[in-house]
Amino acid sequence: MxxxxxxxxxxxxxxxxxxxxxxxxxxxxxxxxxxxxxxxTPVSGDDLYFTPEMVQRIKESRQQIKAGKGIVIKTKEELDTYFDTL
CATH class of the missing domain: 3.40.1620 (YefM-like fold)
Incomplete structure (x- = not known):
């Protein structure tokens, strides 16, 4: 190549x-x-971007954000605390 x-x-x-x-x-x-x-790089139909599952996950995530179910992290300390919970 x-x-x-x-x-x-x-x-x-x-x-x-x-x-x-x-x-x-x-x-x-x-x-x-x-x-x-x-x-x-050419993108094929097999790539993650175009799977029906990924499209559905994105739609669900948008709905969760609109419903106020997202996590807001404003500081480094909040980010560290969030990562510690994972």
């Missing part, structure tokens, strides 16, 4: 080409300046 590196500007100009490369199994790395980089 080959690795193709590009800049964010080149990616914007030639998106179709880079998507085609990723579809063919090439690893496409998009650099954003000197500090950040991203990998372009």
């Amino acid at each position: 080959s690795i193709v590196e590009t800049t964010s500007r080149q990616f914007r100009e030639r998106q179709k080409d880079f998507f085609d490369m990723a579809d063919k199994g090439q690893k496409v790395v998009i650099k954003r300046g000197n500090k950040q980089a991203y990998v372009l």
